[in-house]
Amino acid sequence: MTPSLQPSFRIALVGDYNSAAIAHQAIPLALAQSAAALDLAITWHWVSTTAIHHSDDLAGYDGIWCVPASPYKSEQGALSAIRYARENQRPFLGTCGGFQHAIIEYARQVLGWQDAGHGETTQEGRLVIVPLVCSLVEKSDAIKLKQDSLAGKAYGSGEICEGYHCNYGIDPVFAAELNDGPLTVVGWDGQGEVRAIELQGHPFFVATLFQHERRALSHQATPLVMAFLAAVKQQTKR
Numbered sequence: 291m292t293p294s295l296q297p298s299f300r301i302a303l304v305g306d307y308n309s310a311a312i313a314h315q316a317i318p319l320a321l322a323q324s325a326a327a328l329d330l331a332i333t334w335h336w337v338s339t340t341a342i343h344h345s346d347d348l349a350g351y352d353g354i355w356c357v358p359a360s361p362y363k364s365e366q367g368a369l370s371a372i373r374y375a376r377e378n379q380r381p382f383l384g385t386c387g388g389f390q391h392a393i394i395e396y397a398r399q400v401l402g403w404q405d406a407g408h409g410e411t412t413q414e415g416r417l418v419i420v421p422l423v424c425s426l427v428e429k430s431d432a433i434k435l436k437q438d439s440l441a442g443k444a445y446g447s448g449e450i451c452e453g454y455h456c457n458y459g460i461d462p463v464f465a466a467e468l469n470d471g472p473l474t475v476v477g478w479d480g481q482g483e484v485r486a487i488e489l490q491g492h493p494f495f496v497a498t499l500f501q502h503e504r505r506a507l508s509h510q511a512t513p514l515v516m517a518f519l520a521a522v523k524q525q526t527k528r
Contacts, residue, residue, distance in 0.1 A: 299522050301334040302348055304371040305357035305387070312455065313358040313386065313501050320506035324516040330523060339367030345374040353381040353522040358455065358501055360387030361411050369395045376495060381521040383514065384497030386456050390419045392487065392497040393460055396473050410458055418464040422483075426454035426499075433485050433500060439476035440496050441486050444517035452500035459499055460484045494521030 301321065308314055318334065325332045339362040341347065347370075348354060354375040362368045368387075372395040375382035384392045390408060397406035397418045405415030430453045435442040442448060465484050468475055477486025477498065489495035496514060505512045 297526070298331040298333055299352040299519070299526060300350060301332055301353045301355060301519075301522070302337045302351040302371070303334055303355050303357050304337050304339065304342070304348075304368060305359055306338050306340075306363045307336040308359055311359045312507070313503060316501070316503045316506045317355070317357060320503040320512040320515045321519070323506055323509075324512055324519050327511070327516060328519055328523070330519055332519065332522075337371075339364035339371075342367035342370050345370060345378075348374050348380075351380070352526050353383070353518060355518070356382070356384040356388030356391060356497075358386035358388065360390060361408070362387065362391070365391070365408070365411065369398070373399055376489065376492065379493055379525065381494040381518055381525055382489075382492075382496070383494075383518045385501050385503060386454075386499060389487070389497040389499045390458060390460075392495075393418055393464075396489075397464065397467075400471070400473070401467065408458070416464075418461050419458050420461045422457055422459045425457050426459075427457060429454050431479055431500075434478050434480075435486065436476040439474075439486075440488055440494060440517060441476050441498070441514060444513040446513075452498075452502050453504050454500050456499060493525045494518060 368391045372392050394406050397403040406418045407415040408419040409417045432451050435448050437448040472490045475484050476488050479485050486498045502514050
């Protein structure tokens, strides 16, 4: 009997590839390590934000990861990718800049804040992403996770420590707007600042300000990448 071929799942890495970015060095390792642990066949493709003009530009992908290294060359390209994942039930992972732009996309398209903006690229409108009180460039910090969240289940713990490379985070005033909607906060630092979000009612929509993929550089398991790929496999079966 000829063995059946295992399907290969396609992952879009939405961002503007930079070989010098530590996160961009880590992401392929994290994907390869996680796929091997799950016995999955996957391929990944770096998709420049400037190459995304319509939602169907990502229709051929089983999962979408909006990667670090903002500001993106095309903010609209990044936002279009996030919207496509959100509206079409595609498993989505966002880290650092991906987290920040997931907040902006939700503010604009779900809450109707069409002037929602990022403090790194504009000073106009309602800035939902603003400078952090203390820079988190090349720093690590403790994070508390909601244990029954996707992130909490992936780590199997309510307390973790991860690394960062960022100067911007969610505006505390806007964070209060997330209390009653489907986009919920599931991770905080020791001062209660938002560090992870999830979209309820979606098969997998998780974004973090911290760069968990960096674990792969020291040959550590990357729980959220594994959970993301497991969701890709499960969703593609349907």
